[in-house]
Amino acid sequence: MAFKDHRDFFEVLEKEGELLRIRQEVDWDLEVGAIGRRVYETEGPCLLFEKIKDYPEGFRISNGTTGTWPRLALSMGLRKKSPIREIYKAYEEGLEKKIPPRIVKKENAPCKENIMIGDEVDLYRFPSPMIHEGDGGRYIGTWDLVVCKDPETNWTNWGMYRFMVHSKDWLTGWPQSTSQLAFIYNQRYLPKGQPLPVALVIGTDPISHIMATAPIRLQEDEVDYVGGLRGEPVELVPCETIDLLVPAHSEIVIEGELIPDKIAPDGPFGEYPGYRSGTMCQGVAVKVKAITYRSKPILTMIALGTPPDDSSIAASLTAAVAMKQGLLHRKVPVTDVYVPPEGVTHLIIIGVKKGGMEITRQVLDYFTARRIMTNKHIVVDEDVDVFNMTEVLHAFATKCHPGRGIAYEWYEGRANSLTPFYSPEERKRLKGVSVAFDCTWPPEWPGEIIPIKASFKTIYSKEIQEKVLRNWTQYGLK
Amino acid sequence: MAKEWQTFVRKFDDLKEGKIKLFIKDLTPGPRKYDTKFVEAQVAKSKEALPDGDLLYIRSESGLKIPHPWYIRITRERPPFVSGKPWEDVFAAVERA
Numbered sequence: 001m002a003f004k005d006h007r008d009f010f011e012v013l014e015k016e017g018e019l020l021r022i023r024q025e026v027d028w029d030l031e032v033g034a035i036g037r038r039v040y041e042t043e044g045p046c047l048l049f050e051k052i053k054d055y056p057e058g059f060r061i062s063n064g065t066t067g068t069w070p071r072l073a074l075s076m077g078l079r080k081k082s083p084i085r086e087i088y089k090a091y092e093e094g095l096e097k098k099i100p101p102r103i104v105k106k107e108n109a110p111c112k113e114n115i116m117i118g119d120e121v122d123l124y125r126f127p128s129p130m131i132h133e134g135d136g137g138r139y140i141g142t143w144d145l146v147v148c149k150d151p152e153t154n155w156t157n158w159g160m161y162r163f164m165v166h167s168k169d170w171l172t173g174w175p176q177s178t179s180q181l182a183f184i185y186n187q188r189y190l191p192k193g194q195p196l197p198v199a200l201v202i203g204t205d206p207i208s209h210i211m212a213t214a215p216i217r218l219q220e221d222e223v224d225y226v227g228g229l230r231g232e233p234v235e236l237v238p239c240e241t242i243d244l245l246v247p248a249h250s251e252i253v254i255e256g257e258l259i260p261d262k263i264a265p266d267g268p269f270g271e272y273p274g275y276r277s278g279t280m281c282q283g284v285a286v287k288v289k290a291i292t293y294r295s296k297p298i299l300t301m302i303a304l305g306t307p308p309d310d311s312s313i314a315a316s317l318t319a320a321v322a323m324k325q326g327l328l329h330r331k332v333p334v335t336d337v338y339v340p341p342e343g344v345t346h347l348i349i350i351g352v353k354k355g356g357m358e359i360t361r362q363v364l365d366y367f368t369a370r371r372i373m374t375n376k377h378i379v380v381d382e383d384v385d386v387f388n389m390t391e392v393l394h395a396f397a398t399k400c401h402p403g404r405g406i407a408y409e410w411y412e413g414r415a416n417s418l419t420p421f422y423s424p425e426e427r428k429r430l431k432g433v434s435v436a437f438d439c440t441w442p443p444e445w446p447g448e449i450i451p452i453k454a455s456f457k458t459i460y461s462k463e464i465q466e467k468v469l470r471n472w473t474q475y476g477l478k
Numbered sequence: 479m480a481k482e483w484q485t486f487v488r489k490f491d492d493l494k495e496g497k498i499k500l501f502i503k504d505l506t507p508g509p510r511k512y513d514t515k516f517v518e519a520q521v522a523k524s525k526e527a528l529p530d531g532d533l534l535y536i537r538s539e540s541g542l543k544i545p546h547p548w549y550i551r552i553t554r555e556r557p558p559f560v561s562g563k564p565w566e567d568v569f570a571a572v573e574r575a
Binding site: 130134138166168259264277280281 | 486488501503507508509511512514515516537539540541542543558559560561562563564565567568571
């Protein structure tokens with residue numbers, strides 16, 4: 001089933017017992033953030049806050065749309081209890097087909113039900129939440145989708161970047177300086193000193209938001225992949241004031257321009273690695289030209305922080321599959337890649353058919369080739385289930401030689417400045433280091449000296465295993 | 479009653495007493511709370527030094543708040559941004575403004 005918008009997905013969440021409507025008045029200033037955060041930490045439902053202090057009836061905030069594996073599975077039309085491996089497989093297969101979007105007329109676009117243009121623009125009409133105590137401002141863009149375009153090739157990029165309300169008609173934000181948005185700006189707009197048109201889309205169909213987290217290659221449109229995953233085209237509509245197309249069924253669309261010669265503070269913000277670690281005042285400023293929105297709009301929030309939340313779950317899926325494809329492209333004999341949400345894309349598990357330090361070095365080379373969002377990589381043999389962290393930790397503890405099984409590499413200008421353990425100076429210079437742990441048996445070891453794993457499946461003969469399984473209940477075991 | 483404002487610094491020692499330029503956020507309750515202004519102002523650690531001043535809460539780059547507020551008297555309000563290039567350090571741009 002393909003969801004056209006945020007609202008029809010909520011109907012399914014409600015039927016599945018995965019949505020809680022909070023009708024009691026709540027304060028946009030910290031209270032909704034604190035509730036959302038605690039609900040993530042207790043693996044609770046998606047929340048829809050229906051009455052927000054200081055705001056008219058109908059202006060709503062949601063939190064945690066696809067913040068758990070069951071809700072992510074539902075968003076893809078899968079069974080709620082689908083195993084993670086099955087979700088990965090469905091996503092990977094979905095990426096193989098691309099369906100281009102369909103342009104619809106303005107009268108068929110719910111996001112045009114209300115329009116503010118020019119002087120009418122007032123960001124304070126929306127209950128943008130102050131999510132964490134001590135954040136730099138009210139983040140209207142957390143579970144968002146930011147659209148920009150390469151004017152020479154027409155490549156339209158969708159990314160997920162934080163944006164906060166700066167004043168009535170200005171946003172500040174922090175797409176990283178190594179992001180695809182920054183790439184487009186630096187290539188096409190900076191040389192001409194021109195503003196970059198951007199649209200901040202809040203609250204559209206769940207797959208579109210998930211794909212906005214995906215590291216898709218340059219010059220590839222995320223929207224085509226969303227169409228493939230949904231099995232039907234995404235409906236887009238032209239913006240009012242800038243030359244961009246946005247999902248027609250969005251809750252709120254903020255149209256603006258990233259200004260080339262003006263800046264203002266962004267951040268700090270409690271970010272996806274689970275810390276508020278000092279990235280601030282090095283972002284971008286956007287002058288808002290128009291806001292279009294559905295009646296009774298839902299502002300999609302994620303009270304980001306320690307995992308799991310929407311960010312760590314979505315990135316676990318989209319980043320892992322992209323990494324697997326990238327490694328295969330480089331001829332690394334990879335079987336599976338898992339990005340455990342608990343590792344917040346800092347920690348990656350890579351299963352390989354053939355191990356050893358040479359392969360481990362190839363893995364590290366891939367992860368450090370361009371902009372670098374990861375830093376710890378555990379390489380395991382294919383008999384280790386990468387999705388099973390008990391098996392992964394066991395392999396790490398027992399197979400990684402601390403003297404000769406670790407490769408690392410330093411770099412500068414490409415690191416992820418949100419990495420909490422980097423010093424302020426390293427963050428400023430985007431200086432970082434990545435490590436790969438070889439948790440495989442050396443390929444040069446003859447078979448007879450390789451330790452035998454003492455598990456039921458590996459240390460007993462097939463006959464014994466079958467006998468034990470056959471008689472299992474007769475032993476009085478369940 | 480004195481108004482309340484908030485500002486961010488990279489490190490607490492970065493903020494100096496006297497006449498300075500800074501971005502501040504309006505802490506007045508209501509739908510416009512946290513609106514940002516760029517101002518020229520006198521700031522002081524003690525109320526005695528700025529008896530007619532508003533309260534100024536100070537937070538570091540990690541969002542940590544100094545326990546006791548400073549005081550601020552706004553002398554001029556400017557447009558809420560400074561000249562600079564995207565991804566440039568805003569504090570360096572404020573110095574130039």
